[in-house]
Amino acid sequence: MNYGVIVIGGGPAGLKAACSAAEKGLKVLIIEREARLGGILKQCVHDGFGVIRFGEKLTGPEYAYRDVSEVKRLGIEYLTGTFVTDIYAKEGGYVVETTSAKGLRSDFSEKIVLATGCRERTPRQVNIHGTRPAGVLTAGACQNFVNLKGLLPGKRVVILGSGDIGLIMARRLTLEGAKVIGVYEAKPSPSGLQRNIRQCLDDFGIPLHLQTTVTDVYGQKRVEAVRVSRVDEAMNPVGEGEIVECDLLVVSVGLIPENELAEKLGLTLDPATKGIAVDQYMMSAEKEGVYAVGNALHVHDLVDYVSEGAALAGEDAARDRKRNPVKVDVSGPAYVVPQYIDVSAIGEKTVFYLRSPREMARAKLMLYADGELVAEKRFRNVKPPEMIRASFKFTAEDSVTLRLEEDV
Amino acid sequence: MTYAEKVSKILAKKGYVGVRAEDFGGAVRLSGETDSWEAALEAGRLAVNKKRSRGVVNDIVPRDFIPEPARMPGITDKSLDGFETDVLVIGGGIVGAAIARELTRYAVKVAVVEKEYDVATAQSARNDGMIHAGIDLKPDCKKVKYNVRGNKMYDALSQELDVPIERPGQLVLYTARWQKYLFPFIRLRGARNGIPVYPVSPEGVKEYVREPGLNYGGFMCPSAGVVSPYLMTIALMENAAHNGAKIFVDTAVTGMELKEGKIVSVDTNRGTIYPKVVINAAGVFSDKIAEMAGDRHFTIHPRRGVEAVLDKKAYPKAKCVVGKFVISGSSGSGHTKGGGVIVTIDRNLLLGPSARECAERENEATTREELDEVFEKQSRLAPEVKRSDIITYFAGTRAATYEEDFVVEKSEVTSNFIQAAGIQSPGVTAAPAIAEDAARWAVREVLGELRKNPSFDPYRKGIPVVREMDKEARAKLIAENPDFGEIVCRCEEISKGEIIAALRTPLKVDSVDAVKRRVRAGMGRCQGGFCQPSVVKIISEELGIPPEKVGKKGAGSEVAPYPKKGGGV
Known part of the structure; x- marks a missing residue:
């Protein structure tokens, strides 16, 4: 079948992009590999979603339900249990080949939205050694077992990594009757949102051990213990460490955008975001008509901003513009999305999403257009785990610069 | 004296x-x-x-070491008590599997006991899957004899058992310019052992390694191949079972009764078995079995190897197995063939293996130092390989004897005992050839002659691999069975149909890792993060066992052992 846009991924990013495109009159197809729409939100039964977008605290499934309802209301076509096996460019558009229980299928669309989300870094990618018994899970897999499968994987738990999912799981496992012995974080500061440190650890008396990591796993059939060690500044373990007995190690050590389809299309990835490089409408700077949204583009900490960015992509997919993308000159931030600004199509407002490389009590973000300072924004308590969103009204013709500095 | x-x-x-x-x-x-x-x-x-x-x-x-007892199965019962068989093979690795299958060609009753929850869990799963050319082996040892014979048997095995092999060849790189003058000797050694070999210029090296880190040229052994060693073991065992062999997992040999230089019975955790002939294919425990059988003349000193598995995205960085030239005999210390960058049949690259003497026979734990050592050493061969390409790593223990050679023999001491012991690298390559000899000795002992099994069927059909099928065949398969359309393991593109098929093979398995070795679900870059909960659910539904009882690797390794009130969705 032919579509105006095919959205790959039926999580919050894909759903919002699809709705925005459909509202602009595009014929949309959503392809979702799991049995139901909603993406990872399906297993995020805690609340805190939607504060910015809806002004209320929703659970993950509630947040997803709103977008899924909208998809149904707009009559958007979607395929679940459907997996993309190949994607390639062809005469003014893209061919997407899929497999599902119904068979193989090939669809064509002028535009593509990649909303494939991210995967978790694995224990081995953070150099954990020892044996390979049952009872070592990534936080997402653990969350799936507890919240979707109704199974508790362990009762005496060590958590490595203070990312949001790790913190959420510390609370979740505690509520399910497990004893969380501690959360260990190799970095000198927590990786998750401050509110999660408070609500998930402090409120339950779960200790957080900074600059400490898990180095080895012991046990043949099931985890019996792990070794935890202090680390130096280069994150290398120092000393003998200590043995902590447990029957479950949950690892929450970061997310990696899933961009195997983008790579199939020949797109290069930004080494800082591990996603493709896009303009302010989330369209690839390299390939016309390909968009990336949500955690496939860069790892977000709030779903509200996932939806915001996805809406920009969906709307943009419905129009044609002559592009003139200019690379944003960046100094200061760890990364900035968008990496490019299409100067021929700067709209009412342009939103930048960025992360600071370090903690700063006060920070100043400066925007230069064609060499001139056009706007300045100030932020307090800037931290790497908390994404900065900055919206500007400006125009430019041939250069855009973004600088983040300590504000003294 | x-x-x-x-x-x-x-x-x-x-x-x-x-x-x-x-x-x-x-x-x-x-x-x-x-x-x-x-x-x-x-x-x-x-x-x-x-x-x-x-x-x-x-x-x-x-004085500084207390040996750990062997890992034993959790079960103790009498289900095998009084069981009689012509031949009992001890060990469900590739050697035991090849022997079992070979035995079923003859008119004898065959049984295999394996102490782990599945076949191919130790050395046979924990190696690089090379079908070695054997150029680096010393002439006149059993290793080279069986290696050269076994290597030639792999094409037929692959075809009969529906297990893919490839022969990308092994490129051996010189570490100094002068070494090219040794090539005539290498060629001569090859000729003596029946191993083809040809020289490769520094320009030629670049055809195989995109960016070689070492380039004084080298030589190519085109007969070197790759296979999935665990899949081959499973296939051999499935075919043996198809031809009547009984395969008992979770069954450990605990003792033997001998009378007048003959084994009368074999004790296990599941009762006493009465075999006419016993074959020792017990890997790192083969000296323990030899001792029980009254013919111990060697000792296993385990040697651990660590290998790193690279993301499939790194595959184009090498086109064949790449190793470094090691002048044999120059040093007594190294007992690995040097390893290198190894292409696998599944389109990953491996780096390794290391070789470290290790006191415990079943110490399959990796260490940071060994992984670092492997990466430092092998990535030099192809510097394009990055640390971030590593998706996982594993360790295995080799069954090394002090003689550093295989013990393949009909016992001179115990008349109904045959040894296929001390098999380390190149055991995968050698296994089919060892099996021919061991099976013949056993059959002659039982029957007095080599009487064939007229209904022997050498063929085994593998599980369909949807990601490798052409569209037409894939569509047809899905139409017949929609489960083959539904992808469960997204990194490796493995369908629900393949996972269910793995649970319906002749060797009954019920563990996540057993499924993984059969169809690769969980072997990709997310390492099962996404598919493990689904695989647990499929096993539970297909086998009718509660999900909380589904293990990673047999009883006692339940992935999520505690059901919550209210259950799942």
């Missing part, structure tokens, strides 16, 4: 005061104590003389 006396003298001279040497049925047995486990190992090495002794039996007790 007897050989044992000579060994005593050597050991005394080297300062091993607490160690004695004595003749032990043609072998030399060391006993006494040493301060350290390393010293006991070194004493064992000093006692090697292949011409004057059958082998080294090292019973030295190191």
